[in-house]
Structure formats: structure tokens, C-alpha cells
Amino acid sequence: MTAVPLPEVTPLTEPYWSGLAEGELRFQRCGSCGNAWLPARDACPRCLAPEPLWERAGGRGRIISWVVYHLAVHEAFADRVPYNVAIVELDEGPRLITNIEVPESVLSIELPVELHIVDEGGVAIPRFSPAAVG
Amino acid sequence: MRGEVVIAGIGHTAYGKLPGRSPTSMNVEAVRLALVDAGVEKDAVDAVFVKYPTSQHISMYGQVVAEALGLHPRIGGVWDQGGATNISMITFAAMAVLNGQCEVAVVTTADNPRTGTRQAYERGWGDDAVFGWFGTPAGYAMIARRHMEEFGTTHEQLGEIAVAARGHGAANGDAQLRLPLTLEQFAESRPVVDPFCRDDCCLISDGGAAVVVMSRERAAQLAVPAPVPILGLGQGQTSWDVPLRPTLTETAAASAARTAFAMAGMGPGDIDVAQLYDCFTITVLMTLEDYGFCPKGQGGPFVAGGNLQLGGELPVNTSGGLLSETGMPGMQLVLESVRQMRGTSTSQVPDASTCIVSNQGGIMHTHSTMIVGQL
Numbered sequence: 001m002t003a004v005p006l007p008e009v010t011p012l013t014e015p016y017w018s019g020l021a022e023g024e025l026r027f028q029r030c031g032s033c034g035n036a037w038l039p040a041r042d043a044c045p046r047c048l049a050p051e052p053l054w055e056r057a058g059g060r061g062r063i064i065s066w067v068v069y070h071l072a073v074h075e076a077f078a079d080r081v082p083y084n085v086a087i088v089e090l091d092e093g094p095r096l097i098t099n100i101e102v103p104e105s106v107l108s109i110e111l112p113v114e115l116h117i118v119d120e121g122g123v124a125i126p127r128f129s130p131a132a133v134g
Numbered sequence: 135m136r137g138e139v140v141i142a143g144i145g146h147t148a149y150g151k152l153p154g155r156s157p158t159s160m161n162v163e164a165v166r167l168a169l170v171d172a173g174v175e176k177d178a179v180d181a182v183f184v185k186y187p188t189s190q191h192i193s194m195y196g197q198v199v200a201e202a203l204g205l206h207p208r209i210g211g212v213w214d215q216g217g218a219t220n221i222s223m224i225t226f227a228a229m230a231v232l233n234g235q236c237e238v239a240v241v242t243t244a245d246n247p248r249t250g251t252r253q254a255y256e257r258g259w260g261d262d263a264v265f266g267w268f269g270t271p272a273g274y275a276m277i278a279r280r281h282m283e284e285f286g287t288t289h290e291q292l293g294e295i296a297v298a299a300r301g302h303g304a305a306n307g308d309a310q311l312r313l314p315l316t317l318e319q320f321a322e323s324r325p326v327v328d329p330f331c332r333d334d335c336c337l338i339s340d341g342g343a344a345v346v347v348m349s350r351e352r353a354a355q356l357a358v359p360a361p362v363p364i365l366g367l368g369q370g371q372t373s374w375d376v377p378l379r380p381t382l383t384e385t386a387a388a389s390a391a392r393t394a395f396a397m398a399g400m401g402p403g404d405i406d407v408a409q410l411y412d413c414f415t416i417t418v419l420m421t422l423e424d425y426g427f428c429p430k431g432q433g434g435p436f437v438a439g440g441n442l443q444l445g446g447e448l449p450v451n452t453s454g455g456l457l458s459e460t461g462m463p464g465m466q467l468v469l470e471s472v473r474q475m476r477g478t479s480t481s482q483v484p485d486a487s488t489c490i491v492s493n494q495g496g497i498m499h500t501h502s503t504m505i506v507g508q509l
Contacts, residue, residue, distance in 0.1 A: 007261035037378075039261070065280040065382060068328035073256050073268035082328070085267045087276065087377045097262040097377050104328075109283040125264055 002076040020124035027094040028052040038094040059115035061090040101129040139228040140361035143172025144469045146343035149460035150310040153249045157187040160244035160342030168344040181239035182210040183223040189247040216495020217463035221502035225367045227347040243465045244342030273376045273497035275327045278416035280382040285431035292415035293320035298442035302481045303454025334415045337461035362475040366505035368393025386501040387424035394503040402426045406486040409467035411494045412455040452481040464493040
């Protein structure tokens with residue numbers, strides 16, 4: 001079976017992936033203007049200041065949108081269809097691509113979700129599930 | 135600039151499966167036919183604008199095509215805005231013509247993803263491939279889902295767009311897919327990436343198409359038989375990739391149309407027929423909103439009841455568009471706008487004197503708009 005394509009860890013993204021391996025989701029924040037974002041960049045896309053800082057996310061967010069694949073574009077996902085891919089916006093502002101660990105019928109935009117770090121082929125990746133109430 | 139530049143000629147290859155044809159050979163055929171249509175000798179051409187072939191990057195491709203055409207352009211090259219490229223190149227050609235940089239420009243595009251490689255449309259999105267995030271259709275599906283959830287747009291309303299295009303394509307002898315579609319058949323179409331089914335998605339096609347651009351004055355000197363004046367041009371872009379885009383349901387079509395309508399001195403109410411980039415059904419619906427044919431969020435009700443079909447309030451994609459004529463990224467829409475203004479479409483809108491055309495690329499990253507009409 002074809003393996004799931006894994007992230008290519010670079011010096012730029014290493015703090016992100018090592019953070020997940022240590023059990024935390026990190027994002028970048030500009031030390032100059034306070035802007036927060038993902039994925040990793042060398043400079044703030046708002047004020048262009050270099051050397052952004054890494055910060056730990058609280059792990060809560062909401063669903064912006066999602067799709068459900070019925071055909072696997074990549075054969076590694078052939079035995080997973082149908083599967084969802086979603087955009088989640090963290091409470092701190094950054095957005096990321098992820099999967100929501102629920103049946104597709106439960107999904108809706110603005111649904112509160114919480115982080116659930118899981119292993120995928122030996123790499124810790126951030127998935128989400130509906131947030132517990134309260 | 136309004137009305138000062140014309141599309142003097144149009145040409146295209148066959149559409150569909152063209153095994154063994156390279157993008158370069160198809161560009162040459164399209165340009166040859168466009169020059170014949172314009173009644174212009176090749177030697178009059180002094181500018182060559184080429185869309186890069188999406189499925190294969192070739193370095194300095196503008197020069198590759200110019201060499202195959204046996205031309206030595208004063209200005210030109212290759213341009214990459216994805217599917218917005220063709221109208222954008224017409225815009226640059228028009229500006230070059232009016233500013234003394236050239237006199238007669240050919241603008242051409244060709245690609246062979248059908249018999250060649252489709253890899254460009256199916257790739258994983260960087261590190262996010264680990265989540266199964268692959269391919270162009272899913273990016274548009276992500277936008278469609280947000281629109282449906284936010285505004286109550288239904289899949290059946292998206293089907294109206296496919297039904298209109300397929301009906302017009304069935305009437306077009308040059309179309310790759312000449313199979314009319316009903317809303318019932320659309321509802322039963324195979325799911326691909328929800329909310330899209332197969333019939334929400336454009337064709338994949340080999341083919342080439344080209345236009346000849348020159349000043350209205352030069353067209354008169356050369357006795358061009360059926361020049362069509364360009365009344366408005368505009369472009370707009372967002373740079374945010376889909377996951378990062380602050381508002382998924384608004385596109386750069388709004389800014390492109392503002393510029394084009396201002397140049398033309400027109401508004402949506404002045405438009406008789408539209409050729410709107412339909413890589414996916416949602417693209418047409420959101421372009422109608424962003425162009426101002428209906429308020430934001432009202433695209434669903436606007437397209438309902440056959441409103442986009444010949445005889446409806448705004449006939450759209452009268453040669454079949456990307457959903458039925460050819461999946462070629464955009465130039466076929468330009469060609470059809472010229473045919474509508476000449477009165478030679480296979481789904482001719484009676485007495486049409488204005489046509490708006492949209493091109494857009496990436497996943498609604500880039501947008502270009504053109505308005506053509508009889509002065």
C-alpha cells in the first residue's frame with residue numbers, strides 16, 4: 001500500500017513539527033506588530049518584520065469550511081474515502097488545513113472544535129474533534 | 135482606451151483528445167486560423183503573447199512559440215495567472231498597441247492535459263497532503279461549501295449552471311461534450327469531492343485557441359472583415375491561498391469588474407450575454423454576484439429557473455464553456471464573445487450588442503474581465 005505523503009521538515013518548519021511531537025500546536029507571532037499566522041514564514045506578511053516568534057496555541061477553534069472526498073486523488077487515501085478535509089481557524093487567529101474526527105453529517109461551519117494530536121506514519125499531526133461543551 | 139482596440143480574428147484547433155499534438159503545434163494552428171479569420175498576413179504580426187501550458191512548464195515558452203511561428207516580436211512573452219491569463223494578455227496587448235509598442239498582436243494558448251499529464255491539477259498541497267488535501271476541485275469545493283452554508287445556496291442551484299452550459303454545448307458542433315443534462319441527471323451524478331459531483335467539474339481537454347488584437351484604425355487599414363471592439367478590461371487578484379483567505383465567498387472578480395465597467399462606461403444592466411469561467415459551477419455563481427448581476431448571496435435564486443439558458447434573463451456560456459465546449463482555461467470564452475458580437479454563435483442571443491467575459495485562475499486567486507460590444 002502506498003504511504004501517506006509526509007511533511008517535508010525544513011529549518012523553517014521544524015519548530016512546528018517538533019512542537020506537535022511534544023504535544024503542542026504552535027503558530028507564529030510577529031514580535032513587531034503582533035500579527036499571528038500559519039504556516040511558517042520567514043517574515044510577517046503584514047509588516048514584513050523578520051524573525052517571528054513561536055507561540056503555543058490553546059487548541060480551540062472553529063470550522064470555516066470542509067469538503068468530503070469520495071474519490072481518492074492520491075492512492076494512499078483510497079481506503080479512507082469518504083474522508084473530510086477542513087479549514088479550522090484557531091481562537092488565536094491562524095488557520096490551518098486539518099481533518100475533523102467525526103461523521104460528516106455532524107459537520108457545520110462555525111462548529112467549535114478542539115485539538116487532538118495523532119500519529120500519521122510516525123509524524124504527529126493536528127486533527128480536531130467537536131469541542132466539549134463549557 | 136474604450137473601443138480603440140479590436141479583436142480582429144479568432145481561431146482554434148479541435149477540442150478533446152488530440153494525441154501526439156504538442157502545445158506548440160496547437161498554438162501554431164490556432165494562430166494560423168486566427169490570422170485567416172482576420173484576413174491578415176503573418177508578416178503584419180509584431181507581438182506574440184503566449185499563455186504558459188499549465189500541465190508542463192517550458193522555459194522561455196514565448197520564444198519557443200514565436201520561433202515556431204517564424205516571428206520576431208517587438209514585444210511579447212509568456213504570462214502566468216493560471217486561467218486569468220488570456221484576458222490579461224489581451225489587456226497587455228491592447229495597452230502595447232495603444233502605446234506604440236506594437237501594431238498587430240497575437241494572443242495564444244494551448245495545452246494537452248487530456249492525452250498528456252494532469253499532474254498539475256491533482257497535486258497535493260505541500261505539507262497539507264498528509265491530511266489528504268489534494269487537487270484543484272477540492273479547493274473550489276471548500277469555497278462552495280462555505281457559500282452553501284452561509285447563504286443557503288443549494289446543489290440543485292449549482293446544477294442550473296451545468297444544465298445551461300451543457301444545453302448550449304450540445305448545440306455547438308465543435309464542443310467536446312455534446313450531451314444535454316437535466317437537473318434530475320445532475321442530482322444523480324457521481325459524487326467527486328462533496329459538495330461537487332462529476333457534472334460540477336469542467337472537462338479536461340487538449341486544444342489551442344488564439345486571437346488577433348490591433349487598433350480599430352489598423353483594422354480599418356487592413357480591411358479586417360469583422361472586428362469586435364473591446365469596451366472594457368480589468369483585473370484583480372487575491373494572494374491568500376484558500377485555507378488562509380479571510381472571506382471565502384468574495385473574489386477578485388469584484389475589483390476586475392469595477393475596472394472593466396468603469397472603462398466601458400457600463401453596468402451589469404447593459405450586458406446582453408455573458409461568458410463566465412466555469413471550471414466549476416460555483417465559479418459562475420460567485421462571478422455573477424461579484425459582477426453585480428445580483429446581490430452577494432443571491433446567486434442561487436438568480437440562476438434558478440433556467441435564467442442562464444438561451445431565452446433567459448442572462449444567457450451564459452453560449453458555446454458550452456469549460457463544462458461542455460472544452461476544459462481549455464478561458465480562451466474559448468473570448469472566442470465565443472466575438473461570435474456573439476458577430477451574430478455567428480450556435481446559440482446566438484438575438485440582437486446581442488454587449489458581452490462580458492470572465493477569466494480566472496488558481497483557486498479564485500486571479501481574475502480578469504473583458505467587455506466587448508458593437509460601438
